[in-house]
Amino acid sequence: MSRYNQMKHTFTYTLRILLYLILIAPLLLFAAYAFSTRWFFPQPFPVEWTMGTFQRAINDSRTLSSMAQGVWIAFLVSILSLILALPTARVLGLRKFRGRQLAWLLLFLPTVIPPLAVGMGLNILFLRIGLAGTITGVVLAHIIPTLPYTIFTLSSAFARFDENYEYQALALGASPWQIFLKVTLRMMTPSLVVATLFAFLISWSQYLLTLLIGGGQVITLPILLFSAASGGNPSIIAMLSLLFVAPPVMVIAFTARSLNQHGNEIREQY
Amino acid sequence: MTTINILSLNKTYLNQSAPVLKDFSLSTNDGEMVALLGPSGSGKSTLLKLITGIERPDSGDIQFDGSSILNIEPNKRGAVLMFQKSYLFPFLSVEENIGFGLKVQGASSETIRAEVKRMLNLIGLPGIERRKPGQLSGGEGQRVALARALVTNPKLLLLDEPLSSLDTSVRMNLQEAIRTIQREFGVTTIFVTHDLGEAMAMSDRMALLLNGGIVALDKPENLFHRPRSLAAARFMGVSTFLNGDQLPVKCEASLSSEKIFAIRPEHIRIQKEACKDSIQGVVSDCVFRGEYVEYQVAIDEMTVRARMTMPAQMFSHGEQVYVNFQSEKLFEIHW
Numbered sequence: 001m002s003r004y005n006q007m008k009h010t011f012t013y014t015l016r017i018l019l020y021l022i023l024i025a026p027l028l029l030f031a032a033y034a035f036s037t038r039w040f041f042p043q044p045f046p047v048e049w050t051m052g053t054f055q056r057a058i059n060d061s062r063t064l065s066s067m068a069q070g071v072w073i074a075f076l077v078s079i080l081s082l083i084l085a086l087p088t089a090r091v092l093g094l095r096k097f098r099g100r101q102l103a104w105l106l107l108f109l110p111t112v113i114p115p116l117a118v119g120m121g122l123n124i125l126f127l128r129i130g131l132a133g134t135i136t137g138v139v140l141a142h143i144i145p146t147l148p149y150t151i152f153t154l155s156s157a158f159a160r161f162d163e164n165y166e167y168q169a170l171a172l173g174a175s176p177w178q179i180f181l182k183v184t185l186r187m188m189t190p191s192l193v194v195a196t197l198f199a200f201l202i203s204w205s206q207y208l209l210t211l212l213i214g215g216g217q218v219i220t221l222p223i224l225l226f227s228a229a230s231g232g233n234p235s236i237i238a239m240l241s242l243l244f245v246a247p248p249v250m251v252i253a254f255t256a257r258s259l260n261q262h263g264n265e266i267r268e269q270y
Numbered sequence: 271m272t273t274i275n276i277l278s279l280n281k282t283y284l285n286q287s288a289p290v291l292k293d294f295s296l297s298t299n300d301g302e303m304v305a306l307l308g309p310s311g312s313g314k315s316t317l318l319k320l321i322t323g324i325e326r327p328d329s330g331d332i333q334f335d336g337s338s339i340l341n342i343e344p345n346k347r348g349a350v351l352m353f354q355k356s357y358l359f360p361f362l363s364v365e366e367n368i369g370f371g372l373k374v375q376g377a378s379s380e381t382i383r384a385e386v387k388r389m390l391n392l393i394g395l396p397g398i399e400r401r402k403p404g405q406l407s408g409g410e411g412q413r414v415a416l417a418r419a420l421v422t423n424p425k426l427l428l429l430d431e432p433l434s435s436l437d438t439s440v441r442m443n444l445q446e447a448i449r450t451i452q453r454e455f456g457v458t459t460i461f462v463t464h465d466l467g468e469a470m471a472m473s474d475r476m477a478l479l480l481n482g483g484i485v486a487l488d489k490p491e492n493l494f495h496r497p498r499s500l501a502a503a504r505f506m507g508v509s510t511f512l513n514g515d516q517l518p519v520k521c522e523a524s525l526s527s528e529k530i531f532a533i534r535p536e537h538i539r540i541q542k543e544a545c546k547d548s549i550q551g552v553v554s555d556c557v558f559r560g561e562y563v564e565y566q567v568a569i570d571e572m573t574v575r576a577r578m579t580m581p582a583q584m585f586s587h588g589e590q591v592y593v594n595f596q597s598e599k600l601f602e603i604h605w
Contacts, residue, residue, distance in 0.1 A: 164357050170344050171322050171351045172371035172422060182374070186361050 027245065031239030053235045062224060063243065070204055070220035071247060073135060074084035077142040077203035078196045084143070085150035085195065092151065093158025107151055109143045118144060119212035126213055141213040142203040149198040157191035193255050201248055271332055272425040272458045274298045279330035281316055290316045292482040305469035307505065312528040313427045313461040318428045322349050334425050343454065349426040350419035356411035358403035358470055364414055365399035371422035387404035389520030392451060409440040417446060420455055429461040433468065460543050466507065470494060478505050496601050503603055508532050509575045511603065537599035538576035541563055542583065542593050548592035553585045567593050
């Protein structure tokens with residue numbers, strides 16, 4: 001029995017190491033490319049390390065401004081997406097009504113319909129009403145692919161939500177706003193964090209819609225990355241890729257911590 | 271403090287044909303505890319929702335001290351709720367939970383701290399301010415929920431089966447605690463339950479609710495010993511009903527077959543030997559319950575349920591016995 005356990009232990013341990021490797025290997029490769037120079041085929045490892053590419057990328061005003069713009073857009077998209085998703089998810093999660101299935105289907109269409117089709121149509125519409133090439137237009141376009149994920153995350157949380165908590169607060173004298181802020185939002189926090197994370201990541205990595213609606217006026221990091229990729233300088237591509245990964249990793253690290261915190265509170269509830 | 275008048279309430283939910291409450295009226299005295307006893311689906315919880323303002327009645331009125339509350343916002347009515355689950359906010363400590371009502375009403379933090387301390391002493395759980403609801407047992411959770419409800423000095427306390435998820439021993443304990451604290455506060459209370467024993471143990475008056483209306487309303491002891499309608503009698507555990515001409519005991523009023531008499535199971539005696547006014551029957555079922563034995567005795571087409579306190583003579587299934595009704599315990603049922 002202990003032999004079996006030992007084998008099981010070794011097996012899961014190996015699998016875990018393997019999993020970490022798969023996740024980290026590409027990043028290591030990016031780092032190797034980004035911080036080295038003159039690394040050619042027969043050499044197994046880089047021979048000459050340099051900060052040059054990093055400095056060039058940082059000193060290029062386009063890099064920093066595209067990152068700032070990307071973060072700003074992703075931030076706006078997250079907020080708007082949450083504001084739209086919260087009431088929708090509440091109704092879908094808590095109420096049974098005729099046409100609920102249809103509502104689900106409609107809200108999930110963006111995940112099925114190719115973004116190119118939506119983007120082209122939107123582009124024409126936004127050109128007409130003057131939103132093409134503006135941050136507002138890009139933000140509105142980004143909400144389309146993010147909304148299904150935020151709604152889905154929040155509605156499954158609402159399906160477990162017990163409205164009696166709100167009734168308790170109501171009977172104790174809390175106003176609707178107080179109930180929303182002090183009870184509903186607090187109970188929903190873990191799911192809100194996850195939904196924000198989804199919205200942020202989807203918006204941050206959005207290439208096609210940004211390109212179509214932004215029309216070259218709104219430059220985010222994915223746009224720079226794609227043009228660099230066609231340029232063919234591996235050091236630049238690797239450096240931009242590293243910069244591209246940085247904010248999401250930071251966001252995940254931050255949310256993982258708060259998720260753990262709130263996960264404990266949710267567990268206490270049941 | 272507060273008298274409650276509920277005047278011919280009607281409520282039908284959307285998509286439902288049958289009304290949940292039909293011409294429901296109930297008046298309580300100041301500081302009284304009224305138990306609403308009814309099976310599930312009888313409209314008990316709906317009534318509480320109407321009083322708190324979570325739902326609106328189709329017609330009728332609810333008055334606190336003579337003035338209607340229907341147009342008062344739910345959070346200004348002063349009717350607090352306690353459910354089967356404690357519904358303590360999991361992210362707040364015990365102190366913050368109890369202080370919640372005071373805080374949203376704008377009390378200062380010193381007042382809140384002092385009040386919370388006073389309430390914790392009252393419910394017999396001093397010193398647990400810092401604990402989280404997850405660290406409380408079911409009974410402790412309900413005590414804290416009671417404290418949270420009462421700390422705001424409500425006009426009306428509504429209890430929605432607050433004890434039905436607890437173990438029997440904790441439950442007994444909490445029944446007494448709720449009763450004591452309720453008396454001490456003098457808060458008018460409506461207590462919803464489907465448990466007859468609990469309703470009798472806790473209430474000043476007891477209302478039987480069936481199909482959206484009250485079928486009987488009286489002091490527990492009166493209802494228990496002399497329920498006046500068939501439905502009420504069934505509710506109170508009476509299952510033996512006899513037409514006047516079936517009565518073994520002949521008294522002047524009893525001869526008419528129009529009249530119906532009932533008797534409580536503990537007033538029926540079963541014995542081996544025949545005696546005056548006894549009827550012969552066959553034991554068809556026997557259940558031993560510890561403090562008493564329950565017999566079902568078949569007499570012709572009729573089945574009589576008897577309950578004999580232990581120690582009692584034991585009979586086995588199929589045994590020939592004589593059933594003896596205590597004539598002075600028979601009472602008349604009005605349809």
